[in-house]
Amino acid sequence: MKPLSVPERLTKNRFLLDEEQSHIEVNQEIAKSTGTGKLLVACCPAHVYAEEADGTISVEYAACLECGTCLAVAAPGALKWHYPRGGFGVQFREG
């Protein structure tokens, strides 16, 4: 049995999307110069981060599972990450 892809898995979850603001912000310059960008892509279990053709890191904040791994591996200044506003984001039904 082939496991589901990450996007397929994420469709099983319940999310309440904050359409007004993202809780994640990458400093592209620092992310690039420190190698943080590649770490974010490799370490995020929800594939929130992706490296674009031009080398910048795109952010799909709606998929965030709010574990905080990205912030832990990021070099100082490379990433602003906080929990989404109250009531928004992933809402686990199992947990």
Next chain:
Amino acid sequence: MTQAAEPDFEVIVIGAGIAGCVAAYQLARQGRSVLLIERGEAPGSKNLSGGVLYSRGIQQVFPDFADAPVERRITRNYINFLNADSSVAIDYKDARLADPVNAVTVLRAKLDAWLSEKCEEAGAMIMPGVRVDRVLIEGTRVVGVQAGDDELRAHVVVAADGVNSFISKEAGLRRKEPLNHLAVGVKSVISLPRETIEQRFNLAGDEGAALAVVGDCTQGVGGGGFLYTNLDSLSVGIVVRLDDLTAKQKVVTDIFDHFLQHQFIAPYLEGGEVLEYGCHLVAEGGLHMVGEIVMDGMVVAGDAAGLTLNTGLTVRGMDLAVGSAVAAAEAIGEALDQKDTSKAALARYRDKLFASYVGQDMKTYAKAPHFLELERMYKQYGELFANVLYGSFNLDTQPRQHLLKVARKSLARSPLKMRQLARDGIAGARAL
């Protein structure tokens, strides 16, 4: 001034996880006015664990814990060295673990909802859907919390805001952790019929199994895999240390997929459907990660205080959250009675914590994290064990050799040295 005259609540608890709910419950039962603030839509909706709760402590807090929505009583612990083509395990099953109940599998969205109901019954006020942005600090003292434009004041704030604890970081109690103190857990909950689970794991009734796996499941990265039985689902996942994950430049979801597809793991999951996908940061630093947990007007409990333990056999966090919340509630109660909620008065929390099983166990296993950072734990030992057994079971019509000789030969072929084996044996005996 040791505390303000007339705050909104005596105690504000940030985070309705296990530590937050137990602290709020105990304080409400003391007759204190308690506000429990939770950023999720409902208590439990942001909370996730691997799934095994060692439950003696929480049974003491809630005499009716038997009614709590837990999944299965763990009576079977399966400790597994997993290689690509072989697997060596200790399969420990014991009826004594069922009565009194020692450990249960839990799904936190369900359990924590129940815990918060208990808090409400005891008189605490619950405020879900609200994110605390920061604590209010006057001088050296925490005097309340700020959420959006609202300010709420209390004599004591309990930071039970989880492993990322923005609150204790911003209050200056915690720094950014080094990566060897942190791991990421990735988990799927996979539904299967009850009977299928009982057949596959050799269980009856509400008995449960906990499989702990090291080796090929994490592609050699420090950490392990787990597979826990719920009533009609499985919790399956990996936990990998961030220093090793980044150093080996692995993609965390590749490791997770590799585990799910492993020839010895996949058959357990066959036919199941993914119900949910989640992840969680795990504190792995042990005692070294427990820093300052008390300041004027605030204490830190549970994951936020770095209270998790990996002893090689048991992986604990939720029971430590319970113990820390019990200690915190006692200390806060005494401080409120004396109308002194300064750091010096609240320091009783730390004393009580370290007098309890929580602090004692953190000390006992203080060397465990360092021992578990040994690279060879995650590849070479499993292969060595399997090769010794292969040498014994593979009756290839050649004359047999004594087990000791087979073991020596396997060791000679392994990258492991006798010296390392002896050293790791002694270090392991001291650390675990």
